Amino acid sequence: MASEESRDGGISDVTKRLRAEDHVATGVLTAIVVAILVALVAVIGYILVSGAGKAFDLHFLTSKPESFKAGGGIGPELFNSFYLLVLTLLISLPISLGAAIFLTQYAPEGPVTNIAKTAIETLSSLPSIVVGLFGMLIFVLGAGWGFSIISGALALTMFNIPILVRVIQQALEAVPRDQRDAALALGLTRWEATVHVLVPAAMPAIVTGVILSAGRVFGEAAALIYTAGQSAPALDFTNLNLASPSCPWNIFRPAETLAVHIWKINSEGVVPDLAAVSAGTAAVLMICILLFNVLARIAGRAIERRLTAE
Amino acid sequence: MNKELDEREEVAQAASSAHGGGRQPRVRSKHSIERGGLVFTGVCVGLVVILVVMLIFMVCSRGIATFVHDGISLGAFLSGTTWNPHTNGPDGQPLMGALPMICGSFAVTLLSCVISLPFALGASIFVVEVQPTFGQKVFRPMVELLTGIPSVVYGLVGLSIVVKWTSGWAGGTGYGIFSGSIVLALMILPTVTSLATDAIAAVPDSYRDGSYGLGCTRWQTILHVVLPSAMPGIVTAVIMGMTRAFGEALAVQMVIGNAAKMPTGLFTPASTLTSVLTMGMGNEAMGTVFNDVLWSLAMVLLLMSLVFILIVHLIGRKGAAKNG
Numbered sequence: 001m002a003s004e005e006s007r008d009g010g011i012s013d014v015t016k017r018l019r020a021e022d023h024v025a026t027g028v029l030t031a032i033v034v035a036i037l038v039a040l041v042a043v044i045g046y047i048l049v050s051g052a053g054k055a056f057d058l059h060f061l062t063s064k065p066e067s068f069k070a071g072g073g074i075g076p077e078l079f080n081s082f083y084l085l086v087l088t089l090l091i092s093l094p095i096s097l098g099a100a101i102f103l104t105q106y107a108p109e110g111p112v113t114n115i116a117k118t119a120i121e122t123l124s125s126l127p128s129i130v131v132g133l134f135g136m137l138i139f140v141l142g143a144g145w146g147f148s149i150i151s152g153a154l155a156l157t158m159f160n161i162p163i164l165v166r167v168i169q170q171a172l173e174a175v176p177r178d179q180r181d182a183a184l185a186l187g188l189t190r191w192e193a194t195v196h197v198l199v200p201a202a203m204p205a206i207v208t209g210v211i212l213s214a215g216r217v218f219g220e221a222a223a224l225i226y227t228a229g230q231s232a233p234a235l236d237f238t239n240l241n242l243a244s245p246s247c248p249w250n251i252f253r254p255a256e257t258l259a260v261h262i263w264k265i266n267s268e269g270v271v272p273d274l275a276a277v278s279a280g281t282a283a284v285l286m287i288c289i290l291l292f293n294v295l296a297r298i299a300g301r302a303i304e305r306r307l308t309a310e
Numbered sequence: 311m312n313k314e315l316d317e318r319e320e321v322a323q324a325a326s327s328a329h330g331g332g333r334q335p336r337v338r339s340k341h342s343i344e345r346g347g348l349v350f351t352g353v354c355v356g357l358v359v360i361l362v363v364m365l366i367f368m369v370c371s372r373g374i375a376t377f378v379h380d381g382i383s384l385g386a387f388l389s390g391t392t393w394n395p396h397t398n399g400p401d402g403q404p405l406m407g408a409l410p411m412i413c414g415s416f417a418v419t420l421l422s423c424v425i426s427l428p429f430a431l432g433a434s435i436f437v438v439e440v441q442p443t444f445g446q447k448v449f450r451p452m453v454e455l456l457t458g459i460p461s462v463v464y465g466l467v468g469l470s471i472v473v474k475w476t477s478g479w480a481g482g483t484g485y486g487i488f489s490g491s492i493v494l495a496l497m498i499l500p501t502v503t504s505l506a507t508d509a510i511a512a513v514p515d516s517y518r519d520g521s522y523g524l525g526c527t528r529w530q531t532i533l534h535v536v537l538p539s540a541m542p543g544i545v546t547a548v549i550m551g552m553t554r555a556f557g558e559a560l561a562v563q564m565v566i567g568n569a570a571k572m573p574t575g576l577f578t579p580a581s582t583l584t585s586v587l588t589m590g591m592g593n594e595a596m597g598t599v600f601n602d603v604l605w606s607l608a609m610v611l612l613l614m615s616l617v618f619i620l621i622v623h624l625i626g627r628k629g630a631a632k633n634g
Contacts, residue, residue, distance in 0.1 A: 018529075029432050032428070095354045106351060106352070115359060120362075127615060128559070130557070134364075137369075189340050190344060212454070216458065220460065222559040222588070225588070226591055267563070282466050289459070290455075293455060
């Protein structure tokens with residue numbers, strides 16, 4: 001009887017200890033998650049708050065940057081960032097779509113597919129500075145385009161392709177297999193089934209993914225400092241001479257982006273109002289990326305609603 | 311029904327294959343559509359493959375020039391502790407020791423992983439095992455947002471908060487390996503967290519049910535069942551984080567202090583491969599010895615990234631073999 005009691009007591013002690021451990025562990029895990037959320041809010045809050053004064057100042061957003069006196073703006077940088085993004089998407093989207101369709105629909109089992117998959121995976125893990133240096137070798141020096149928008153856009157394309165291929169691949173694979181089978185059973189070729197059935201069905205996820213990747217491209221700097229260059233010639237929007245360096249649409253002019261601007265002014269350290277300008281630029285960059293995030297979700301949902309006619 | 315479906319698919323596939331085309335004259339136009347699609351997508355994939363091969367080849371061929379063309383020995387490059395390419399050493403060769411940068415890169419990479427791993431692992435356990443709804447609805451979008459913050463912005467935050475804070479309690483300028491690691495830890499946190507979350511979520515529920523059925527608490531289940539099963543995935547997550555930390559250029563360059571000498575402590579200025587590349591590449595003309603050595607650094611960076619990818623592959627293959 002006595003021994004029975006002590007064994008009961010022993011078991012309940014163990015249970016108590018285990019339960020206490022479980023509670024402590026849950027507490028620690030919760031604390032970690034809270035810490036991460038606090039850090040996230042602190043980082044984003046700090047950027048937005050410290051740069052808010054500049055970011056909503058129209059003069060700052062439209063005037064040209066200054067090197068040795070205070071009061072410079074980010075007008076050309078803002079334009080360059082968007083222009084580079086659009087060009088990059090124009091080049092990288094068709095290639096990524098094609099590559100993703102190949103990998104999901106055609107991909108024969110065997111070495112060809114393995115090589116392709118390995119190549120894309122390799123490209124996605126390469127440091128962006130290495131991609132930028134390669135861009136410098138090929139486009140800036142090799143092709144003789146100098147530090148230019150087109151060199152930058154092509155370097156960003158290399159940076160963007162693996163991201164886009166993965167996104168589109170996942171979107172296509174998420175389409176129920178029945179839809180593909182039904183299309184094939186109706187006598188469509190794989191290409192027709194892909195273009196007319198799979199891609200439209202995957203469109204919401206593709207659009208969301210593309211816009212999110214646009215945010216990554218928009219903030220990329222390391223791949224650009226030696227391809228698109230670190231100078232931003234003043235832009236004249238009335239100038240339509242595509243060969244002139246002040247023509248905004250000229251793809252052979254150097255183009256510093258917002259992200260590169262933050263890096264450059266901080267590493268040179270000659271701008272008198274350095275802290276204010278870099279905080280303002282970072283806030284503008286962050287706001288754009290937050291907008292991309294919101295837009296990605298809204299656009300994806302809107303397209304889905306149109307597709308399902310709800 | 312299913313069989314019929316398969317037969318139809320076979321017909322469609324036969325029409326698409328090069329040999330089937332001749333036997334099925336009725337679907338020849340379909341055949342050319344299909345071939346057009348295959349050619350277009352094949353070209354896209356081919357382009358990507360060619361670009362990658364070209365990248366590796368060109369960076370390596372420029373990097374090797376230091377040793378072949380300028381006659382600097384590989385040993386002196388990898389083990390030399392003095393980086394001062396404009397001065398000649400006692401042997402008459404320029405001082406091109408890359409060891410300080412290699413050490414710096416590994417130091418920030420390892421330290422940032424050590425800092426961010428407990429947070430990433432804790433968070434991913436929490437969102438899979440404790441609060442899945444919160445994880446899906448709140449935490450995942452938040453982490454995605456964290457991924458989207460540009461690296462220069464992390465660098466700027468590091469410059470204006472981390473460096474000042476470090477200098478406040480550790481003395482000195484605040485620039486150094488420690489500040490760099492904190493910034494990198496924050497940067498790789500979303501990568502490691504989301505990959506580790508996927509790995510933990512992939513553990514079959516039957517494992518958990520079995521453990522609970524034996525009377526284990528949640529923590530026991532996590533510690534003894536879930537984590538060991540998810541281990542290959544978690545290791546992969548950490549290595550992907552290391553790949554990102556190793557290759558990150560601007561954020562590190564902004565806070566590490568950029569002193570190209572052997573790191574002596576966590577709080578003194580140091581350099582990494584990426585920071586020297588970022589600073590130096592613009593200053594030197596192509597073809598000079600200094601420029602060649604910078605390309606050798608780029609090659610080391612590239613080869614290390616390839617090694618990381620290889621490790622991830624090996625782990626993946628081992629995991630696949632283990633699961634049959």
